């Protein structure tokens with residue numbers, strides 16, 4: 037009797053439920069893409085023990101232990117699960133599809149539905165940049181506990197803003213800002229999101245304005261950092277950017293009107309840009325029409341589209357750190373693919389190499405989140421968050437359109453049934 041069988045018998049004799057025994061899984065026949073730019077490992081074996089990668093190597097030299105379950109992925113290309121750093125799982129934009137007077141129960145179910153669809157589309161980690169009523173913390177707990185499938189969630193809780201600004205929790209003055217930050221951290225936020233400039237969906241205020249006082253900004257960021265939590269700013273304004281960089285902010289979302297001097301300063305200080313370029317480009321218009329967005333909203337999208345694109349091009353040219361985020365549901369249809377994948381394609385159109393874009397969708401977000409020793413690469417010891425595509429995305433980023441297999445933490449979510 038093996039020790040493992042002994043354990044099963046012991047549990048059986050005690051009348052206890054048999055514990056789930058992590059079995060070894062081998063992904064075979066695929067090529068493993070290297071994100072450092074080295075050649076892919078052709079015809080590889082990826083050995084997975086429980087939720088982590090145990091070994092990766094060529095089939096000829098990588099032993100598959102007896103009793104391992106094999107999943108054949110012949111001719112596919114394996115990359116880390118995609119990561120999307122700007123997500124609202126219960127998006128509620130102006131338009132005919134807007135849900136009015138929505139209760140927490142409806143928010144929770146919509147969040148869960150979108151989390152599941154996101155994971156099935158190949159996105160294994162997301163960062164929530166503004167959710168309602170603390171429901172995000174519950175959804176995260178239910179996914180982390182294994183009750184529901186969904187991506188790994190990092191969340192900023194409710195976004196914090198000066199009264200009248202672009203966000204949910206409205207406060208004023210340093211004391212109220214510090215309290216608001218502490219409240220989100222207490223609830224479980226691992227990021228803080230500040231709305232430091234106007235947004236496309238606002239009906240008032242200039243996107244380029246900077247409504248926070250210096251004291252408000254500094255206090256909010258200091259309190260977050262003292263709690264070990266990073267801060268990102270919804271920001272399209274160079275003015276607000278300068279003040280926030282000086283106050284020690286960690287990143288900006290969108291960056292609609294950011295200028296080359298600001299983007300250079302961001303590079304020098306290691307401040308991240310999460311572009312969400314899809315929201316202001318052509319593909320999103322289908323989406324806005326679908327949800328019945330009003331004319332004023334479409335006009336505001338148009339007004340930022342060109343500047344937003346220039347910001348992205350400049351950021352790539354300058355070398356500002358970029359982590360992918362879509363601000364649409366990660367799985368949302370966009371120009372024949374998903375918003376996440378379209379976002380990665382637009383990075384290439386704006387000047388990234390396909391490898392840089394793939395990194396912006398995997399290891400760069402992991403670095404931004406501080407989890408780059410856990411996810412974002414396919415290496416022994418890393419969590420087995422793995423996606424298979426039909427071609428080499430470091431040659432043509434459009435290969436991401438062919439996702440046919442998704443695994444999160446060693447569990448196949450989409451793809452071929454396992455073969456014993």
Ligand SMILES: [Zn+2]
Nearest residue numbers: 122124165363
């Ligand atoms: Zn957003």
